[in-house]
Amino acid sequence: MTNNQLQKVEKQLVAEKNVSDNVLNKVRVLESQGNLSLPRDYEASNALKQAWLKINETQDRNYKPALSVVTQESVANALLDMVTQGLNPAKSQCYFIVYKDKLTLQRSYHGNIMMLKRDAGAKDVVAQVIYEGDTFKQKLDGTGRIESISHEQDFFNIKKENIIGAYCTIVFDDDRQNYIEVMTMDQIKQAWMQSAMIKDEKALETSKTHNNFKEEMAKKTVINRAAKRYINSSTDENLQHVKQADERQRKEVFDAEVNEVANKEELDFDPEVVEAQYTDVTEFEEVTAGEPASAETYQTESEEDPF
Numbered sequence: 001m002t003n004n005q006l007q008k009v010e011k012q013l014v015a016e017k018n019v020s021d022n023v024l025n026k027v028r029v030l031e032s033q034g035n036l037s038l039p040r041d042y043e044a045s046n047a048l049k050q051a052w053l054k055i056n057e058t059q060d061r062n063y064k065p066a067l068s069v070v071t072q073e074s075v076a077n078a079l080l081d082m083v084t085q086g087l088n089p090a091k092s093q094c095y096f097i098v099y100k101d102k103l104t105l106q107r108s109y110h111g112n113i114m115m116l117k118r119d120a121g122a123k124d125v126v127a128q129v130i131y132e133g134d135t136f137k138q139k140l141d142g143t144g145r146i147e148s149i150s151h152e153q154d155f156f157n158i159k160k161e162n163i164i165g166a167y168c169t170i171v172f173d174d175d176r177q178n179y180i181e182v183m184t185m186d187q188i189k190q191a192w193m194q195s196a197m198i199k200d201e202k203a204l205e206t207s208k209t210h211n212n213f214k215e216e217m218a219k220k221t222v223i224n225r226a227a228k229r230y231i232n233s234s235t236d237e238n239l240q241h242v243k244q245a246d247e248r249q250r251k252e253v254f255d256a257e258v259n260e261v262a263n264k265e266e267l268d269f270d271p272e273v274v275e276a277q278y279t280d281v282t283e284f285e286e287v288t289a290g291e292p293a294s295a296e297t298y299q300t301e302s303e304e305d306p307f
Contacts, residue, residue: 146180166183
């Protein structure tokens with residue numbers, strides 16, 4: 001290794017340590033103020049070490065290293081979001097996405113299930129696929145919320161080409177009503193096409209993951225939507241840091257889009273004023289729309305780990 005390379009590595013290690021120390025200091029302040037209580041078995045310092053390994057592997061859409069294009073502030077925010085939610089990338093509970101010049105944290109399918117059980121006190125999270133020919137009925141309460149479902153399935157209906165929908169039940173064993181989310185296959189496909197790796201119907205047709213593991217991918221999608229909607233609507237104090245992290249992520253995306261518009265070359269004539277539009281990332285399958293995800297996201301969320 002040359003002296004220049006060695007100096008570069010040393011500089012990067014110092015930068016990583018500084019960011020990690022700042023994150024840990026913020027966490028300690030939150031804990032001392034009584035605003036944060038990390039799980040007993042959660043080691044923030046170990047999670048940060050694992051996170052840096054993942055971040056160093058992450059690339060943007062142009063295959064540039066994430067750390068060469070994102071702001072240090074966004075890295076610190078992503079790491080803080082990870083720690084305050086008690087997530088660990090080594091356990092496939094979360095991953096990092098480059099969005100323009102921002103690094104954002106995204107909870108994975110596994111992370112959503114873990115959080116529902118650990119923080120929301122769910123007994124179980126169960127998903128099932130609905131096939132053509134099944135008998136499926138849903139009962140709504142007075143507010144339009146799904147109160148219960150009735151599903152009868154014939155074994156001979158179970159063919160991936162016959163999937164017409166899926167549902168997820170977040171099961172509670174206390175006095176809380178189970179939370180149920182139902183999606184049609186059209187809605188599931190629309191969620192898939194929000195992903196950077198599935199840009200249109202043609203890409204969806206050629207996706208090995210979404211075709212070879214169609215049942216599991218449908219379950220995964222409805223679980224993610226159920227988790228995000230339940231968390232966003234919950235008043236549980238244990239989920240407040242999760243909601244704050246989601247709100248911060250949406251703000252990061254919005255700010256990045258505003259900055260991109262502001263940085264465009266100004267023309268000689270007055271441009272038409274258009275109301276700013278931004279994307280609500282809470283409804284996406286797991287990958288932020290509007291901008292291709294990093295190479296790390298392609299690997300983690302597609303072929304390597306479809307379940």
